[in-house]
Amino acid sequence: MAAKEIADGSNSNDAGLNRDPCPICLGTILEESYLDTCFHKFCFKCIKRWIKVVSSKVSKQLSSVKCPLCKTENLSIIHNYDGHSFDRHYINRNITDGFVLTKEQRYRLQCYYTESGFLAAVFDVPRFWKFKRFLQPNWSLEAWLRRELQALMQDEDVNIVLHHLVGVMDSFCKRIEQRHKQEAISAETIQEQFKSVVAEAARPFVMARTDRFVDEVELFLASGLNTEAYDAVYKQRLRLNNTIGINAGNEAREEEGVDNRRSRASPYLFIFEQDSD
Ligand SMILES: [Zn+2]
Ligand SMILES: [Zn+2]
Structure with a gap:
């Protein structure tokens, strides 16, 4: 994926244009992030939530996740990409815990x-x-x-x-x-x-x-x-x-x-x- 294409994504809020919506929420992508193998693009929160829901259906901790679009196995989410650097969020870390039901x-x-x-x-x-x-x-x-x-x-x-x-x-x-x-x-x-x-x-x-x-x-x-x-x-x-x-x-x-x-x-x-x- 070209850097320019990624950089352009941050302008998608302009004028309500929604050329490339998040496949999960169908809205404008917020905190753009990518799965590391298939490079499909989602909101950071949406893909994290997706993984959480998927992992709540299995008893063991996940170390990879199938992309909801193409079913490719991915090991991490790439986010905070600014044209030079990015953060990587591994699937098995801090992603499946944290919420206690009332x-x-x-x-x-x-x-x-x-x-x-x-x-x-x-x-x-x-x-x-x-x-x-x-x-x-x-x-x-x-x-x-x-x-x-x-x-x-x-x-x-x-x-x-x-x-x-x-x-x-x-x-x-x-x-x-x-x-x-x-x-x-x-x-x-x-x-x-x-x-x-x-x-x-x-x-x-x-x-x-x-x-x-x-x-x-x-x-x-x-x-x-x-x-x-x-x-x-x-x-x-x-x-x-x-x-x-x-x-x-x-x-x-x-x-x-x-x-x-x-x-x-x-x-x-x-x-x-x-x-x-
Ligand atoms: Zn979304
Ligand atoms: Zn994919």
Whole structure:
């Protein structure tokens, strides 16, 4: 890659021109950086976050990473290039640690590893689509989404992904509003399209949890609640669900019920196998 080409990249903020956007956030590249083997270009934060998410899916520390564009193995990120010198950030150093989930984020991550569907009777999802309530602004969505992304990506700084997702949802609603003036679109079609648009936008970041994530977004929107109220319902149902499961499956051990209930209220904790508690 020619030095001039690299140097020119720093002018890409001018006049809102976005000739060569970051492949991860699709915005103007900030703190331009390169993978050392394939030389694909990303924002420094974006590629660091990508590596963090990838490495959170494997138990051992990574020493190289596949480029999200071309799948070439790379050993380091090159950044701070000023035409003469550059810094090198090795994949295995200080890149996979540092973020500790809060209690609320852990509870949400647990939810994503718990069977879905037990809230279907509480929130009327079909009604949400039928009466086009998705066209009304939801002031709680951003705060809720931020917490969900932090839990799923195990990263505190999720701004770029958050704004990407909110932007995708906004433009979807505007598009539907426009189209609706010309033709009738069924609630089922809108629901299906919304979910596939959100899934596509979220998949690079929440990966295997994508389908579940989209269901949770839909459920939260249909609830019409803010984060606190939504959590209250969720936790209450989660407890109820576990209690019913215990009583139905094990009436003989009713006296031990209290202890059982406590352990069952934290389902599938094995995703935190490195945790000390
Ligand atoms: Zn970026
Ligand atoms: Zn590449």
